[in-house]
Amino acid sequence: MPSVESDARNIFEGLRIIDFSWVGVGPMATQTFALFGAEVIRVESAKSLDIFRIGGPLVSGEGPDRSAYWANINRDKKAMTLDLKHPNAAEVVKRLISNADIVTESFRPGVMRSAGFDYESLSQDNPELIMISMSMEGQGGPHAGFKGFGLTLQATAGITGLTGWPDRSPVGTGVAYTDWFSTHLAVTSLIAALEHRELTGEGQYIDLSQLEAMIWGLDDAVIRFTADEQLMSADGNRDPDACPHGVFECLGDDRWIAISIFSDSQWLAFRRFLGDPDWSMKAGYLTVEGRKKDEDEIERLITDWSIKRDAEKLAEELQELAIPAYSVADAKDIYEDPQLVFREHFWEIDHKVIGPMTWDSPAYKLSGTPAYPSEPAPLLGEHTKMICTEMLGYSEEEFTELLISGVLD
Amino acid sequence: MTSSKGPLRNYRIIDLTDRHGVLGTRLLAGLGAEVIRIEPLGGDPMRKYGSLSEGGDSFFWLQMNAVKKSVVLDLESEPGRNSFWSLLESADALIESGFRNDLELYGFNWENLSARCPKLVYTTISPFGCEGPRSHWLGGDLVAMAAGGLMYLCGDQDRAPLRVSVEQASAQSSVQAMVGTLIALRARKKGAPGQRVDVSMQEAITNTLGNSQATYAMTGIISRRAGGGRASAEGGARLVWPCADGHVAFSRSPRAIPLIHQWMIDEGLRPKFSAEPIPELTGAGSAPSPELNPTAAKLVQEIDQEIEAFFKRFSKMELYEEGQRRGTMMCPVSTIANLFENKQLVDREFFIDVEHSESDRTYTYPGAPFRMSKSIWKSGPLAPTVGQHSEEILGSL
Numbered sequence: 166m167p168s169v170e171s172d173a174r175n176i177f178e179g180l181r182i183i184d185f186s187w188v189g190v191g192p193m194a195t196q197t198f199a200l201f202g203a204e205v206i207r208v209e210s211a212k213s214l215d216i217f218r219i220g221g222p223l224v225s226g227e228g229p230d231r232s233a234y235w236a237n238i239n240r241d242k243k244a245m246t247l248d249l250k251h252p253n254a255a256e257v258v259k260r261l262i263s264n265a266d267i268v269t270e271s272f273r274p275g276v277m278r279s280a281g282f283d284y285e286s287l288s289q290d291n292p293e294l295i296m297i298s299m300s301m302e303g304q305g306g307p308h309a310g311f312k313g314f315g316l317t318l319q320a321t322a323g324i325t326g327l328t329g330w331p332d333r334s335p336v337g338t339g340v341a342y343t344d345w346f347s348t349h350l351a352v353t354s355l356i357a358a359l360e361h362r363e364l365t366g367e368g369q370y371i372d373l374s375q376l377e378a379m380i381w382g383l384d385d386a387v388i389r390f391t392a393d394e395q396l397m398s399a400d401g402n403r404d405p406d407a408c409p410h411g412v413f414e415c416l417g418d419d420r421w422i423a424i425s426i427f428s429d430s431q432w433l434a435f436r437r438f439l440g441d442p443d444w445s446m447k448a449g450y451l452t453v454e455g456r457k458k459d460e461d462e463i464e465r466l467i468t469d470w471s472i473k474r475d476a477e478k479l480a481e482e483l484q485e486l487a488i489p490a491y492s493v494a495d496a497k498d499i500y501e502d503p504q505l506v507f508r509e510h511f512w513e514i515d516h517k518v519i520g521p522m523t524w525d526s527p528a529y530k531l532s533g534t535p536a537y538p539s540e541p542a543p544l545l546g547e548h549t550k551m552i553c554t555e556m557l558g559y560s561e562e563e564f565t566e567l568l569i570s571g572v573l574d
Numbered sequence: 575m576t577s578s579k580g581p582l583r584n585y586r587i588i589d590l591t592d593r594h595g596v597l598g599t600r601l602l603a604g605l606g607a608e609v610i611r612i613e614p615l616g617g618d619p620m621r622k623y624g625s626l627s628e629g630g631d632s633f634f635w636l637q638m639n640a641v642k643k644s645v646v647l648d649l650e651s652e653p654g655r656n657s658f659w660s661l662l663e664s665a666d667a668l669i670e671s672g673f674r675n676d677l678e679l680y681g682f683n684w685e686n687l688s689a690r691c692p693k694l695v696y697t698t699i700s701p702f703g704c705e706g707p708r709s710h711w712l713g714g715d716l717v718a719m720a721a722g723g724l725m726y727l728c729g730d731q732d733r734a735p736l737r738v739s740v741e742q743a744s745a746q747s748s749v750q751a752m753v754g755t756l757i758a759l760r761a762r763k764k765g766a767p768g769q770r771v772d773v774s775m776q777e778a779i780t781n782t783l784g785n786s787q788a789t790y791a792m793t794g795i796i797s798r799r800a801g802g803g804r805a806s807a808e809g810g811a812r813l814v815w816p817c818a819d820g821h822v823a824f825s826r827s828p829r830a831i832p833l834i835h836q837w838m839i840d841e842g843l844r845p846k847f848s849a850e851p852i853p854e855l856t857g858a859g860s861a862p863s864p865e866l867n868p869t870a871a872k873l874v875q876e877i878d879q880e881i882e883a884f885f886k887r888f889s890k891m892e893l894y895e896e897g898q899r900r901g902t903m904m905c906p907v908s909t910i911a912n913l914f915e916n917k918q919l920v921d922r923e924f925f926i927d928v929e930h931s932e933s934d935r936t937y938t939y940p941g942a943p944f945r946m947s948k949s950i951w952k953s954g955p956l957a958p959t960v961g962q963h964s965e966e967i968l969g970s971l
Contacts, residue, residue, distance in 0.1 A: 176761045201757055222789040233792045257638070283948075303945075308918035311898045316813055317905040318803055320823035321894075321916070324816065325802070325907045326741045328728060334814055334821055335907055338738060339727035339797075339805030340784040350601075351750035356756045357605045361581035361949045366601055369948035377924050378943045380913065381597065382745040385634040387925070389625055390910040391938035392633060397910055400739045402716060405624075412725070412734040419798070421734055423720035425713070427872035489701075489712040491721040491734050496790035499723045499780055504871045506733060507706035510777055511787075523791045528747065528777035529754025532684075533769035534761045 173534040174202035182267040183208060184242070185249070185282075187215040189315060190299045190375060191271035193240050194351035196269075198529070199241035206552060207239060207259070211246045211545060211574045218545065228543040230518040231387035236542040237524055240514070245552045246573055249280050253572040260557040262287050267355060268296040274309040281423035284370040294368040295358040303374030309540075315341020319413050322379035329399035346382050347375040373479055408456040409435075413468050414491060415476035421493040422476040424467070424483065432456070434486045439470060446449065485552075512538040549573055580606015581949045585759065587641060588612060588661060588668040593623065594714070594775060595671030595699040596638040598752035601943065603641035604952050607847060610661070610967060612645045616962040617646075631854035631957065637939060639957035640928075645968060646961035649680050658682070660971040662691050666762075668754050671699035671747070684770045694768040695758040699747050703774035713775070718743035722779025727786060727797060727805035735799060746778035812878070817885045821907035822893045826874075826881065828852065830902045837900055838884055847877045892916060897918045926953050 180203040186196045187209070199429055205231065209215060217235040224231050262268065268287060270277050277283055277298070288294040301318055302308045316337070319325050325337030340354045362368055378515045380387065389395040404410040404570040407427045415422050426432050429451065436445045444466055448454035456463055471479065476492035483490035492498070499505055500523075512524040524538055569574050583606040589599040603609040611618065624634040645661070647653035662668060668687070670677060677683070687696050698704060700719070701713035719725040719737040729736035732890050737743075754771040762768065780787070786797040786805065797805045802814025802823075820954045824830070828851055835849035852873065862870035885893060890906035895917075897904025906912055913919060926941045942951035 170764055175764050176757060176768075178764070184809060185968075192618075197753065197757075201760075212630070221785060222792045222795075224792050233788040235774075237785075237788050262604060297944075302918045303922055306918045306921040307900070308916075311918075312903045313899070313905055314903065317823040317825065317903050320814070320821075320907045321905040323908045323910060323913060324740075324742075325823060326821075328911050330730070330733065330736075333730065334622060334802060334816065335803040336729060336736065336799075337823070337907075338724065338742075339729075339799050339803070340724070340782060340786070342782065344784075345782040346745065346749065349753050350943050351606070351758060352753050353601065353749070354946060356760065357581040357949060358946060359760075359945075364581070365582075365948075367948055369946055371944055371946050373944040374918075374924075376918070377922070377941070380924070380942050381601070381741065382742065382942045383910070383940075384740040384745075386740055386910045387634075387639050387940050388633045388637050388937050390927075391914075392627060392935065393625065395625060397739065402734065402737050404716070411722065412716075412736070414734065421720075423716050423725065425716045427714075436953055449851075484708075484711045486714060489714060489717045491711075491713060491717045493720045493726050494723045495726045496723060496783065496786045499787065500790070502721070502776075503709075504702045504706045504708040504721075504774075504776060505780060506930070507708075508703055508774060508777060510780060512793075519792070523787070525781055525787065527754070528750040528774050528781055529757070531754065531758055531761070531769050531772075532771040532772070533766050534758075568934075 171533050173200070173531070173536045174539070176201040176534060177203035180204065180267070181265045182206065182269060183261050183265045184269045185277070186269045186271035186299060188217055188271065188339060189238070190347045190351060191269050192217075193348040194299070194346065195242065195269055196238055196240065196354070197352045198355070200527070205242040206244050206261070207543070208245045208247050209244060209545065210248055212248055224519045225260050233519055233522050236516050236522060239542040240524060240538070241540050242543055243548040243552060244546060244551040246546040246571055248574045249282070251570070251572040251574070252568070253570050255281055257557070257567070257572060258282055262291060262294065264291070265291070266295060268294060269299070270297075271299040273312075274298070274300050274304045290367055292368055293362055293366065295355065295362065295371070295399075296368075297351060297355060297371040297373060299373045299375065299456075300348065301374070301378045304372045315344040318343045318375055318379070322376050323383055325562050326381065327383070327397065327399050330401050333400065343375050343379045347373065347378045350378045350381075405462065406453065408453050409458055409463055409467055410465075411464050413464070413471040415471050415474055415479065415492070417475070420476045422471060422479050422490055422491060424488065424490045426488065427453070431488050435483070435488050438483065438486055438488070445528055514541050516541040519546060546573075578950060580604070580952055581946075582607035587611065588665045590668065590670040590673045590677070591699070592620065592672035593634070593741065593933045595748050595751050596620065597745055597748035598755075599642070599669055600638045601749070601752055602755070604942070606951070606952060608643065609641070610645055610963070611639060611958065612658070613646050614645055615646060615648050627930070627937070628935055629930055633937070636937065636957045638938065640954060641952045642958060643963035643967065644958035644961055645964045649676065655680055657968055657971070659690065661967070662687065662694060665691075665694060666759060666933065667695040667697060669697040669751060669755060672752070674698050674700060674704075677908045688768060688770070692767050693762060695755055695762070695771060697751050697758070697766065697773065699751050699773040699775065701775050703777065704770070704772045714743040715743040718747070718775035718779050721776040722782070723786070724779045724782050726798050727783065729799045730801045731799060743756040743775045743779050746782060747773055747775040750778045750781070773781070777900060783888065810918050813884060815882060815885050817888055817890050817893055819889045820909070822885060822890050822897070823905040823907055824897065825903050826878065831877065833902050834881055837896070842886070845880060847880060900936055928954065928956065930956065
């Protein structure tokens with residue numbers, strides 16, 4: 166048994182989070198707190214299900230408890246159902262909030278307010294309460310009600326336009342990319358709010374616009390544009406300070422290797438590894454600038470060579486020569502990757518309905534209080550009764566009345 | 575009352591990050607932490623990374639190091655190393671990326687750090703983490719995007735997988751390092767000693783694969799890149815569409831088709847496709863396979879052609895405003911210039927103009943990444959000059 170101060174779950178122990186959020190960013194942010202010991206209660210509507218509960222991959226049939234994706238981002242939480250639009254919901258919410266530290270939500274702006282659950286109302290009897298709203302474009306402003314999800318929001322934020330080939334339409338990342346950036350900023354803002362509360366005794370409200378958050382992930386594109394009208398655009402896999410810096414086709418079905426050569430010594434080692442072919446021996450190629458002039462041609466010649474070779478073996482050989490390279494990993498490869506296996510990135514756990522499944526773990530490994538897997542994601546409404554009777558103080562009779570009234574749907 | 579100092583004001587963080595970690599320390603500085611950038615005698619090479627401003631420092635440096643302090647230390651010399659030890663003893667966290675080998679060479683390995691500075695959180699960012707069979711492998715953004723699995727999901731099917739031209743492995747490792755550091759600092763409040771926070775860029779990217787990892791684990795299906803669409807097994811779900819002045823992102827979902835249909839009618843057009851639900855079309859914006867379902871594939875192709883022609887009548891901002899008004903998930907594929915025309919960002923005054931008196935120029939920076947009602951976000955002072963705070967900081971040790 167680890168000692169109390171060195172257990173990951175001691176870090177946020179005693180912190181209660183009432184989690185009204187749904188889909189990606191909110192649940193992923195509260196999962197970080199759950200992993201380190203916070204008590205996270207997901208409050209869901211059985212009438213209007215979290216779309217991730219019904220999105221894929223669904224395992225062995227249909228139903229709200231079969232999504233392996235939902236289960237991957239909601240572990241270590243408790244779940245109750247509550248219909249926020251029901252006239253009796255306010256009383257249940259009031260009890261939930263009364264000794265909560267944090268309230269989270271990610272509905273369209275205005276939904277919580279119109280239901281009477283805005284920060285001013287919720288914090289009336291609990292001024293230390295911290296609340297965060299995580300919306301697409303922020304709570305106020307002309308686009309506050311605009312719809313979207315990570316796959317479209319990445320376009321608004323500039324990520325899509327910066328992913329693609331210069332001679333083609335931009336493509337974006339193929340995933341709901343903004344989710345994984347906004348999540349970490351949401352966690353950061355909540356920890357900052359906890360720090361503020363410890364210094365001052367006061368809670369506060371956080372308005373996180375995923376659009377605004379994502380703009381911090383655009384390197385220096387904003388300042389460069391305003392300073393010099395330098396409009397950064399998608400440039401394939403190239404980098405202004407390196408050549409070759411690309412992804413080259415290898416032997417097999419859709420196999421590729423990424424190679425990035427920044428320094429002169431890396432180039433010389435690479436050239437030697439290629440067998441010093443005539444094309445590579447041009448004096449001008451000794452510098453990045455010289456190679457940049459013929460980058461199309463150099464990439465073509467490297468492909469002629471790589472296409473006959475195994476990506477994984479090439480990566481090992483190149484790394485042996487201190488040349489940065491890696492085979493492009495697909496979803497199967499990441500489970501077999503020696504480094505990810507060593508770091509135990511994927512955790513296995515038994516889910517009550519899904520059965521054995523894998524979890525992602527964070528990219529930060531803490532030496533003293535390492536995170537570890539514990540409880541699988543809850544079933545829809547799994548803890549409704551326990552929360553109502555043990556935590557909120559409803560008697561069995563009152564709980565039955567709540568059930569009959571439909572407020573717990 | 576809003577304090578002028580920021581919620582992390584009681585933390586001192588020593589910053590030895592390169593571009594794979596520097597965003598994280600910038601955000602911590604914005605929240606009020608005292609972030610002290612350690613520079614070598616001639617100044618940090620990051621000052622010359624990317625395009626240079628008129629004042630001489632690069633734009634990248636200016637944005638990523640605003641609010642921070644600068645102390646010059648020569649770690650190759652014994653007095654320099656002694657000063658660094660004293661500085662670490664006064665600090666709550668050391669965050670580094672790209673300097674671990676140098677630090678170890680000079681004796682600042684985790685064993686020594688934890689022995690001499692037991693409360694110090696030591697966050698280290700590297701391509702593959704501190705230990706393991708490939709921990710010595712080299713890589714930056716491109717390699718981490720490949721190794722972590724996101725690259726495989728990006729790009730056109732007939733060309734190589736892609737990275738993002740603004741570095742996302744760097745961005746992800748930066749923000750994960752920030753969160754990991756904060757969690758280790760919270761652990762300290764509960765009685766834990768300082769600890770090492772070991773961040774892998776590869777792993778930070780593996781965290782961004784959406785449902786692809788679960789899809790493979792549960793079904794054995796490998797998601798593939800799908801051009802401007804969602805990566806999936808079928809390679810469908812188109813999202814990027816051309817318009818008059820560029821592109822928009824739009825999900826041609828069963829719910830969106832009647833909305834576009836009505837829009838076309840309101841514009842005086844007669845759409846050939848039906849507003850009624852199409853049984854062959856299931857799922858958000860799906861693209862049926864021409865081999866498995868030729869009828870549906872042909873139908874979708876026809877609808878897409880009509881929608882495409884319709885979108886080409888409008889600019890991306892027109893489509894964005896009107897498409898959203900009509901209830902679709904229409905978004906512009908923004909260029910950086912478009913961000914400044916986005917009415918939401920303008921109305922919320924997201925961008926901040928900052929005067930640079932040394933060059934008599936005003937540059938625009940991103941504003942607060944989130945808005946806290948009781949805590950300030952710090953946009954200034956400007957990034958420090960080389961060693962601007964050496965005397966102040968070293969003199970107080």
